[in-house]
Amino acid sequence: MELIRVNNLDYMYPINDGEKALKNVSLSIREGKLYAVIGKNGTGKTTLCNVLRGFIPHFHKGSLEGEVVVEGKDIRHWTMSELAKNIGFIFQNPFTQISGVKDTVFGEIAYGLENLGVEVPEIKKRVKQVIQLLNIEELADKNPYELSGGQKQRVAFAAVIVMDPDILVIDEPTSQLDPKGTRDIFDMIKWMKEQGKTIILVEHKLELIAEHADYLFVMNDGRIITEGNVEDVLSNPALIDYEAGLPQYARLGIELNKRSSDFGQIPIHRSQAEAEIKKWLGIHVNQGGSGS
Amino acid sequence: MSFIEIQDVSFTYPNGFVAVKNISASIEKGEKLAIIGQNGAGKTTTVKMLNGLLKPTYGTITIDGQNMKGYTTAQIAKRLGYVFQNPDDQIFQSDVFSEIAYGLKKQGMTDDDIAERVRRAAQQAGIEGYLDENPYNLPYSTRKFVTIACVLAMEVEVVILDEPTAGQDYVGMQQIAKIINHLQEKNITVITITHDMEFVVKNFDRVIVMTNKRIAADKDKREIFWDFDVIEEANIKQPYISELAHLLRVEERILSIDEFVDSLLEMKAKERVTS
Amino acid sequence: MEKGNFILNLYPSTKFMLPLFVTISIFFVPGYLYAYLMLPLCILIAFFAGKAKELVNLVVKGLLVLVLFIFIIQSVIAPGEEIFWSWGIISIKQEGVMRSLSLTSKIIAIASAFLLFFRITPVKDISQALERIGMSPKFSYAIIATFQFIPEISNRSKVIMEAQKSRGVETEGNLLTRAKAFIPVLGPLVLSSITSTEERAIALETRAFSAIGKKTSLNELTKRRIDYIIQVAMVILLTILLIGRIWLWN
Numbered sequence: 063m064e065l066i067r068v069n070n071l072d073y074m075y076p077i078n079d080g081e082k083a084l085k086n087v088s089l090s091i092r093e094g095k096l097y098a099v100i101g102k103n104g105t106g107k108t109t110l111c112n113v114l115r116g117f118i119p120h121f122h123k124g125s126l127e128g129e130v131v132v133e134g135k136d137i138r139h140w141t142m143s144e145l146a147k148n149i150g151f152i153f154q155n156p157f158t159q160i161s162g163v164k165d166t167v168f169g170e171i172a173y174g175l176e177n178l179g180v181e182v183p184e185i186k187k188r189v190k191q192v193i194q195l196l197n198i199e200e201l202a203d204k205n206p207y208e209l210s211g212g213q214k215q216r217v218a219f220a221a222v223i224v225m226d227p228d229i230l231v232i233d234e235p236t237s238q239l240d241p242k243g244t245r246d247i248f249d250m251i252k253w254m255k256e257q258g259k260t261i262i263l264v265e266h267k268l269e270l271i272a273e274h275a276d277y278l279f280v281m282n283d284g285r286i287i288t289e290g291n292v293e294d295v296l297s298n299p300a301l302i303d304y305e306a307g308l309p310q311y312a313r314l315g316i317e318l319n320k321r322s323s324d325f326g327q328i329p330i331h332r333s334q335a336e337a338e339i340k341k342w343l344g345i346h347v348n349q350g351g352s353g354s
Numbered sequence: 355m356s357f358i359e360i361q362d363v364s365f366t367y368p369n370g371f372v373a374v375k376n377i378s379a380s381i382e383k384g385e386k387l388a389i390i391g392q393n394g395a396g397k398t399t400t401v402k403m404l405n406g407l408l409k410p411t412y413g414t415i416t417i418d419g420q421n422m423k424g425y426t427t428a429q430i431a432k433r434l435g436y437v438f439q440n441p442d443d444q445i446f447q448s449d450v451f452s453e454i455a456y457g458l459k460k461q462g463m464t465d466d467d468i469a470e471r472v473r474r475a476a477q478q479a480g481i482e483g484y485l486d487e488n489p490y491n492l493p494y495s496t497r498k499f500v501t502i503a504c505v506l507a508m509e510v511e512v513v514i515l516d517e518p519t520a521g522q523d524y525v526g527m528q529q530i531a532k533i534i535n536h537l538q539e540k541n542i543t544v545i546t547i548t549h550d551m552e553f554v555v556k557n558f559d560r561v562i563v564m565t566n567k568r569i570a571a572d573k574d575k576r577e578i579f580w581d582f583d584v585i586e587e588a589n590i591k592q593p594y595i596s597e598l599a600h601l602l603r604v605e606e607r608i609l610s611i612d613e614f615v616d617s618l619l620e621m622k623a624k625e626r627v628t629s
Numbered sequence: 630m631e632k633g634n635f636i637l638n639l640y641p642s643t644k645f646m647l648p649l650f651v652t653i654s655i656f657f658v659p660g661y662l663y664a665y666l667m668l669p670l671c672i673l674i675a676f677f678a679g680k681a682k683e684l685v686n687l688v689v690k691g692l693l694v695l696v697l698f699i700f701i702i703q704s705v706i707a708p709g710e711e712i713f714w715s716w717g718i719i720s721i722k723q724e725g726v727m728r729s730l731s732l733t734s735k736i737i738a739i740a741s742a743f744l745l746f747f748r749i750t751p752v753k754d755i756s757q758a759l760e761r762i763g764m765s766p767k768f769s770y771a772i773i774a775t776f777q778f779i780p781e782i783s784n785r786s787k788v789i790m791e792a793q794k795s796r797g798v799e800t801e802g803n804l805l806t807r808a809k810a811f812i813p814v815l816g817p818l819v820l821s822s823i824t825s826t827e828e829r830a831i832a833l834e835t836r837a838f839s840a841i842g843k844k845t846s847l848n849e850l851t852k853r854r855i856d857y858i859i860q861v862a863m864v865i866l867l868t869i870l871l872i873g874r875i876w877l878w879n
């Protein structure tokens with residue numbers, strides 16, 4: 063089922079240098095898939111997220127042209143708080159997402175449901191459930207301000223998941239986190255995908271995208287310059303020209319392919335690389351096994 | 355005696371928390387050094403002692419033979435530049451030019467000299483097109499380059515980069531690599547604290563691994579990333595390519611794609627001979 | 630909130646009767662003795678609420694110096710006829726002593742009552758109670774968020790101070806040096822707060838901040854019968870004091 067449909071979208075911020083932030087963007091988001099958006103900074107990735115979540119045009123004004131339909135209704139006709147039930151949004155900066163009015167993580171996670179007027183016993187039940195599912199029991203009684211960046215980001219996820227949105231828009235969630243924090247966040251993203259959520263993720267770490275995403279949009283200069291299944295896009299050497307980079311495994315595959323024409327498919331993640339290299343070397347996969 | 359000497363240094367916070375225990379290291383001029391390890395391992399405390407933000411509880415730190423004990427951070431800043439992780443901790447001028455010029459003005463340079471230095475630093479940092487812009491109108495990742503330019507303009511002898519690749523895209527990563535190369539050409543010591551192993555393997559030679567407030571290992575990157583005892587003890591990760599090579603039981607200590615391709619082609623050739 | 634403590638479980642407006650009563654009554658009851666008695670009264674209430682130590686600490690740290698200062702200034706400098714004691718040009722006069730007793734007793738009474746009120750009433754309770762009587766949720770958000778941001782701001786200014794020292798801003802030394810460091814430290818603090826405000830506002834919207842309709846709250850705040858009894862009793866008591874005061878005037 064198609065959840066979001068964007069047609070010929072143009073957008074210009076109210077304060078601008080005469081240039082559009084989004085140019086003729088069209089895309090379709092279908093239920094249950096993980097879409098990743100990549101491309102260099104300042105090319106409209108975050109702006110696109112803001113449109114899909116309705117922050118544009120409801121919070122940032124400016125000129126929005128074209129069609130943006132979320133769950134059958136034009137984005138201009140949704141109110142921001144109605145959309146909160148349908149689309150969750152997680153930001154890059156863990157610090158600005160803490161509400162600032164709660165002294166425990168439990169209360170912080172409950173905040174959105176309180177605003178929606180959900181009855182207290184129901185709130186408590188749902189918050190407890192999310193805390194358990196996301197494995198953050200040890201944080202529940204802490205003050206949100208006393209958490210590390212990675213912990214804050216996990217709480218931000220929980221605070222959005224508890225509202226049970228169908229769609230999640232996640233904007234560079236790990237750029238300020240250490241490897242442990244990044245791992246925890248991607249475990250959560252994986253879990254949400256298993257729950258059947260539709261996810262739109264902006265992220266620079268291509269190795270992680272290769273592992274988790276289904277479909278990819280590559281942006282440059284306000285446009286979607288290429289899109290497709292993650293295997294096809296991330297193995298395409300042209301990504302370097304688009305200044306988006308390539309996963310290490312794809313680079314390795316491309317180099318091998320150059321030097322030895324009988325190398326098979328360009329791999330994009332580790333297990334694929336392992337399998338392809340073994341096949342090429344003539345090692346039977348079942349006898350190889352894992353080295354570590 | 356090396357350019358920077360850290361001799362048996364420990365640091366305990368006033369509340370009694372021990373952050374660094376008995377560390378020693380010598381760092382030469384022009385060296386490229388990465389300090390890695392988990393959060394809380396003592397990395398930040400260590401570099402803050404280098405620029406005097408923290409004074410060692412025990413032990414001494416000397417730069418160019420001088421004990422740093424008697425100097426304030428502001429004095430040390432003339433020789434040692436520190437780029438903080440979050441650019442918004444320091445930016446306060448209304449245009450990029452003034453932000454970069456700020457440190458120079460405090461040194462009493464003439465306007466012409468300042469303009470020249472600012473221009474050069476901005477060019478090295480790849481932000482020469484933004485000198486008239488308000489820094490807060492630029493993306494976060496570009497603001498980071500503004501703060502790097504601030505340090506470049508000071509023409510220091512040591513540059514410390516705290517998580518420089520956080521939030522950077524592919525182009526930004528390349529720009530940082532360019533800056534590091536440029537600094538090395540000028541024989542300037544570059545020290546980074548980072549969690550980004552791909553960044554370390556591409557840009558640095560020597561790696562110090564910290565864990566549990568101590569230095570667990572201090573050697574060449576090739577030694578570090580194939581020392582599985584250290585990797586396990588400090589809970590760090592091999593770079594992607596090394597990890598794959600390890601998984602495929604390649605014998606050489608692979609660090610780069612080129613090395614890996616060479617060794618795989620060799621393996622393939624042997625395979626042909628034997629079969 | 631601690632469960633089962635009678636005082637802590639009172640409704641915020643009931644708790645507020647204490648500073649209200651103290652502030653009004655000390656102007657009705659003549660003399661300084663009554664006003665001074667308000668301090669032990671507050672400490673007694675604090676004791677039953679389990680906050681006596683905190684309150685005494687605050688009073689000693691915050692009020693003692695102020696009270697002593699007023700005493701010295703008033704008794705020595707203020708003009709007067711009746712001299713208690715003198716040494717050289719310094720003399721303590723009766724009028725000054727009386728004035729400072731009256732002044733300090735009132736300051737101590739009012740300050741300790743308010744300090745106690747804020748010790749036993751969490752800010753979230755105050756704002757929730759205010760919201761119930763019609764205050765806008767946006768306004769109450771601003772109040773609570775401000776209280777919560779204070780430690781955050783102090784942490785951030787420490788980091789900014791370090792960043793500025795690292796680029797050569799001298800922050801130690803004489804007053805002039807410190808004054809010069811003011812802008813480089815305050816600048817990033819204010820600017821980054823402004824830029825993050827927009828993001829915070831949007832982030833709040835992801836939690837349906839502006840949702841129309843009744844909101845619920847996990848914070849259980851109930852007005853019980855005892856709250857009404859205490860509030861009515863206090864109002865009656867104040868009225869009696871007022872009448873007594875007018876009576877005595879005539």
